[in-house]
Amino acid sequence: MGMCSVNARSVEHPGRHLGEEKWGETVLKEKYGKEIEEILSRYPVKRSALIPLLYLAQREHGYITEAAMTEIAGLLQLTPPQVYETATFYTMLNLKKVGTHHIQVCKSLMCALVGSDTVIGWIKTKLGIAPGETTADGLFTLTAVECLAACGTAPMMQINDDYYERLTEEKVDRILADLRTTGTSPLKSGPYMWPESTR
């Protein structure tokens, strides 16, 4: 087997280990019954709803607890290992707490050509954390990630659901300040088009 020991997918992200929290086994169903039904109705085979339900669990807690996985297994008539097997494959599914704002700076070649390593350096100094770490107040986690389909507007980062592109140091400062004060930033990207008016 050995897949997990040598496969980089499983080891390089901060949310890779199971948390401790207890979770009653009907928490999701009680709270999101309608939404779960709607999700299930999209697919002729229940297991297809697995990633959508894992997202739901992650939305609830910021990460996916073991208890949530057990509940989801029950909902989809899967074994908990089947759920765990899928959950551990995908880098966006956190099995451990991450900061309120999960900063993910793209480090792939196209971003690196125009300075993504410098961006990571700025954030390291400003927040005092290296990739894979979370600030003591639990506000920020920093991760270096692979290409996020924004190479034309590099360097860039994603924070939670939002993209921030064409980063400069001043822009990074403003974004971090905005996130601290209001929890969001108007500098996030809207519907993508670049260059804004071609030719």
Added chain:
Amino acid sequence: MPKHELVLLKNMMQPGYTGSLADYEKAGGYQALRNALGKVAPTDVTATVMKSGLRGRGGAGFPTGVKWGFLPKDYQGPRYLCCNADESEPGTFKDRQLMERDPHQVLEGIVLACYAIGAQSAYIYIRGEMVLGSRILERAIGEARAAGYIGKNILGTGVTVEVWVHRGAGAYICGEETALLESLEGKRGLPRVKPPFPATHGLYNKPTVVNNVETLANLPHILNRGPEWFASIGSPPKSTGTRVFCVSGHVKRPGNYELPMGVTIRELVFEHAGGMRSDKPLKAFIPGGASAPFLTPDHLDVKLDFESVAAAGSMLGSGGVTVMEEGTSMVWAALRLMEFFYHESCGKCSPCREGSSWLVQTMRRIMAKRGRMQDLETLTDLCKNIAGRTVCAFGDAEVSPIMSTLKHWRHEYVTLIHEAEAANLIRPESAGTRH
């Protein structure tokens, strides 16, 4: 003024265009669907697409109409369409723009493809990171459903097509079509051994077509304006239509440029993308995303069509063109891409899983000036033992940065190794510690 007519980016370039249903209809949207559904036989829609010469924009460039034709004709059960919106190939960012700025163009293409292949369900598999894109698509699906373009009995024609957005969760390999299907079935995204192909055994083991976002977005235009019109654009007969080229790296104006296939790299980079960002000359470029071998300034006049780029020793792939200026270390660039592939190998087959790890370690050693001459042989050996020996085409892709930089810039590897050797002469105590 545009020298070439825009097709896919035309609407979104209009001032004030929001991508709403109203805007799309005003621009002539859903006319192809109105004209085709219930009026043109599905087999004729397929024939039209075949005649247009449209080839897949996802990477492999397979003729779209031919792919549709592989579905079993007499099969009575459900069939599926999957729109591949995973867009994770480094250097590629066009599908994101097509979905976020003109979602109905993609949806109209999806319904037309479903009609042609007899599918009643379509899933848009969008990469999980594109949260905004998935929201925009969901809103657009809502609008289209309310207007009767999606759902049961579309516009009273008796045709039913349901469309759902399914978010991935962070895994490059899920762009490979069979890994996409596994992921959509709620499993780890491990590619399947082919054959059987998705055309007969796809989603839930049912006949399935997987098509890229840009491929599907072309369909309304082909049906509206005819296959001859489409086939007259680009480098007919084998590379017809436009491509949305994604230009990144050391250029003045990076971004998406829609141009007829067959445009030269020189024109794309120096006329459209504004040329090099500083006065440093162009040193290298990748013509089709991270999986495509690097090319040199000698290849600037290569035409960006499937055949010409292949003849130059690379591939048109996803249309992601990355430009590097003089001064960029090619060993460093290849290592960056290798780190990507190492991170994204799904782990299913050993040549790729183990090989990517060995390649990364060897490259890191050379880059850190701890390499030795035999490492170059090791790299070549490893690459040769990966390419063509894996479950999916990822294996071929992952060796291309190293193989191509070794081919064109071997001296850069050699220089780093010489520097390592020189350092060892000065510090003989470190000679035994290379690993």
